[in-house]
Amino acid sequence: MNRQQFSKYLNGSSMPTLQSLRKICDFFGVESEEMTLPTDQFRALISARERNRKPQSILDDSPAGQRHTRLLENMMQHSAGEIERYLGDYYYYYLTPSYEGHISKSFARLSVKNGICYSHFYEKAEPGQAMLNGYEIGKFVGVVFLLGERLQIIDYGVHCQRAISQTILYGATKGSFSLLSGITLGIQGRNSRIPFASRIVFERISPDIPLRRKLSEIGLFAIDNEIISPAIRARLETPGNLNSPHIFSASEN
Incomplete structure (x- = not known):
């Protein structure tokens, strides 16, 4: 990319084309929608990001590694062909162990690129529970399999x-759906670092709503807050259908 033209982008005198914007976003590891966020939110998302380049063939140095690579690639290819109906934007809800009696409402986007399905999660935490100081909005990226x-x-x-x-x-049992139920397993806050599991609900939302508005509606809410619909609350509180008090399971859709 021409340095002089890139300088015009930096000082605001010119806007990149969609193709150039995609190149910039891919290089810095950000999404094009994130570029429209308020400056403080955008800075919080990217300033601590490290551009770590992993070896391209990290598992290929042995027959076992090559076998694992093929298995992962097969799972990704199979998933990408079946996952199209689940692509899009969601709010997701779970009971957080960091704040007793509260539900975390966060934002998720599932998308496919080059045959691989990716997840992008955005969560809001109180300063004392943020993974790093000054990063109350956390971003999580991952891979999705079906x-x-x-x-x-x-x-x-x-x-x-x-x-x-x-x-x-x-998975959804019919063509259209609005809610998906399941289980999430993670680590509690930066202070205790305790592993935990919680029921989780994904709520499908319109792609026409701007990302800035979607992020403005995430946060921590009391479990009886009217923002949390009865259908979502029931899925988070209702025990699973396994007949053992020692096994934690999700409510079916």
């Missing part, structure tokens, strides 16, 4: 790569 009619998401924090989280959701 295996055995279950959505399986494995993600990590962009600002602080100290843990990996996993979410498993029931």
Whole structure:
């Protein structure tokens, strides 16, 4: 990209074309929608981001590694062909162990690029529970598989790569759907670092709503807050259908 033209983008005298914008976003590891966020939110999302380049063939140095690589690639290819109906934007809700009696309402986007389905999660935390000082809005990115009619998401924090989280959701049983139920497994806040599991609900939302507005509606809410619909609250509070008090399961859709 021409340095002089790029300088015009930086000083605001010119706007990049969609093709140039995509190149810029891919290089810096950001989404084009994030570029429209208020400056403080955008800075919080990217200033701690490290551009770590991993080896392209990290698993290919042995027959076992090559076998694992092929298995992962097959799962990704299979998932990408079946996952189209789940692509789009969601709010997701779960009971957070960091704030007793509160539900975290956060934003998720599922998208496919080059045959791989990715997740982008945005969560808002109180300063004392943020993974890093000054990063109350956290971004988490991951890979999405559709295996055995279950959505399986494995993600990590962009600002602080100290843990990996996993979410498993029931697939939809009919053509159209508004809610998906499941289980999420993660690490509680930066202070205690306790592993936990919680029921989780994904609520599908319109792609026409601007990202800035979607992010403005996320946060922590008391479990009886009217923002949380009865259908979502019931899925988070209702026990699963397994007949054992020692097994934690999700309510079906």
